[in-house]
Amino acid sequence: MKKERVKLTGAEKSELFAEAVVTIVLLLLLNLSIIILIHLAILQDENLVNGIYFLKKTMSFVGGKDFWSWQNVVIIIMAIGDLIVLYWRLIRRYHQMQLRHVISELHYIANGHFDHRISFVVRTDLQRVIDSINSLVDSTVNSINEERAIEKSKDELITNVSHDIRTPLTSIIGYLGLLKSGAALPEDTQKYVDIAYTKAEQMKSLANDLLEYTTLKSTNTTLNLSALHIYSMLEQVAAGFELEAEKKGISFEIQARPQDLTIKADPEKLVRVYNNLITNALKYGTGATTIKLVANLVNNQQVELRVENNGAKIPEESLKKIFERFYRVETSRNTKTGGTGLGLSITKSVVDLHHGTITCVSDDNWTSFIIRLPLDPSKASVKQ
Incomplete structure (x- = not known):
C-alpha cells in the first residue's frame, strides 16, 4: 500500500x-x-x-x-x-x-x-492511531473470512455426508425392495443380499470415520502415551496388509535407523495413521510395486516417519488440499475406491495431537507422506 x-x-x-x-x-x-x-x-x-x-x-x-x-x-x-x-x-x-x-x-x-x-x-501520534486502525481492519477482515470459511466448510460437510450416505442407502433400499416384493429371481437373491451388505458396511465405515474425525478435533481428546518400539510396530502393521498387497503385486520394505528406535506415542492412534496411509497407497497408488515404511531419528529430538509408494503421481494442485476432509483426488465422488475422504484428515488430526507435522510430496518416481514427531509429545506440549 x-x-x-x-x-x-x-x-x-x-x-x-x-x-x-x-x-x-x-x-x-x-x-x-x-x-x-x-x-x-x-x-x-x-x-x-x-x-x-x-x-x-x-x-x-x-x-x-x-x-x-x-x-x-x-x-x-x-x-x-x-x-x-x-x-x-x-x-x-x-x-x-x-x-x-x-x-x-x-x-x-x-x-x-x-x-x-x-x-x-x-x-x-495520529500515525499510531492510523496503523492501529489498519491492523484492526485487517484483523476484522481475517475474522470475517475465517467465519465464511467455517460456514462453507459446514455446508460442504453436510453436502458430502448426505451424498456419501444417500448413495449406498439408495442401493440398499433398491435391492431390499426387490427382495421384499419377490421380484428377484432365486439365483439373484444372494447377490442382492451381498451388495446390500457391502453398501451397509460402507455406511458404517463413513459413520465410524466421521465420529473419529469429530472426536479427534475435540479439545478434550487426550493421548495415552507409552513407549513404542517403531520397528516392531511397522512389522505388525505391514503384516496386516500382506494379503491385500500380494493380490496387487505390492511388497513392503521396512527400515528403521536405529533399529531399536523407541518413542513415546499413543500406539492405537499411531497405528491408525499407518493404516490410513497404507490403505491410501493400496487404493490410489496405481501401478505401485513397493510400499516403503521408513523411520529415522533426527537430531536426537524428533523421529521422521515416511510411508512411500512408487505408484501414480499425485497432481500438484491436489497436494495442497489432500489433508482436507472429504477431499478426493478423483474428480467425482464415486465409491469406486470405497474411501470416505476422511482418512487423511484423521491422519493429520492424530499427528497434530502428537505435536507433529505431516506433509506429502509426489513426483514421477515416489509419493511420500512424511511425518515429523517429537520423541516425547508431553515435553513438546509443555514447551509450546
Whole structure:
C-alpha cells in the first residue's frame, strides 16, 4: 500500500489561509497594545528611563554609535513570539484537518469497504492511531473470512455426508425392495443380499470415520502415551496388509535407523495413521510395486516417519488440499475406491495431537507422506 501525505481540499486551504489572517490581525493588535502599555510605563517612571539610557550608552560601538535600541529589542522579541504563535495555530489547525480526513476514511471503511486502508502518513501520534486502525481492519477482515470459511466448510460437510450416505442407502433400499416384493429371481437373491451388505458396511465405515474425525478435533481428546518400539510396530502393521498387497503385486520394505528406535506415542492412534496411509497407497497408488515404511531419528529430538509408494503421481494442485476432509483426488465422488475422504484428515488430526507435522510430496518416481514427531509429545506440549 502506497503511503502519501494528507492532501488538503481547496476549502481546507482557504480555511487555513483565513486562520493565518485572523491570527496575524489578532497578534498585531496584541503587539500594539503591549507597545502602548510599555510606552506609558516608561513615561511614568523616570528611573526606568534612566536605566534604559544607561544600557544604551553601555552597549555601543566605537564612535558613540548605539549598538541597539530598546524599541528594536522589543519588536524582535514580539516578532519571534508572533511567528511561534502563528506556526502553532496553523499546525494545530492542520492536524485537526488530518484528523477529519482519518475520520472520513474510517466512516468509508465502516460502510463496508473492507478492502480499503488508510494510506496517510503523518508525523504525530495520529500515525499510531492510523496503523492501529489498519491492523484492526485487517484483523476484522481475517475474522470475517475465517467465519465464511467455517460456514462453507459446514455446508460442504453436510453436502458430502448426505451424498456419501444417500448413495449406498439408495442401493440398499433398491435391492431390499426387490427382495421384499419377490421380484428377484432365486439365483439373484444372494447377490442382492451381498451388495446390500457391502453398501451397509460402507455406511458404517463413513459413520465410524466421521465420529473419529469429530472426536479427534475435540479439545478434550487426550493421548495415552507409552513407549513404542517403531520397528516392531511397522512389522505388525505391514503384516496386516500382506494379503491385500500380494493380490496387487505390492511388497513392503521396512527400515528403521536405529533399529531399536523407541518413542513415546499413543500406539492405537499411531497405528491408525499407518493404516490410513497404507490403505491410501493400496487404493490410489496405481501401478505401485513397493510400499516403503521408513523411520529415522533426527537430531536426537524428533523421529521422521515416511510411508512411500512408487505408484501414480499425485497432481500438484491436489497436494495442497489432500489433508482436507472429504477431499478426493478423483474428480467425482464415486465409491469406486470405497474411501470416505476422511482418512487423511484423521491422519493429520492424530499427528497434530502428537505435536507433529505431516506433509506429502509426489513426483514421477515416489509419493511420500512424511511425518515429523517429537520423541516425547508431553515435553513438546509443555514447551509450546
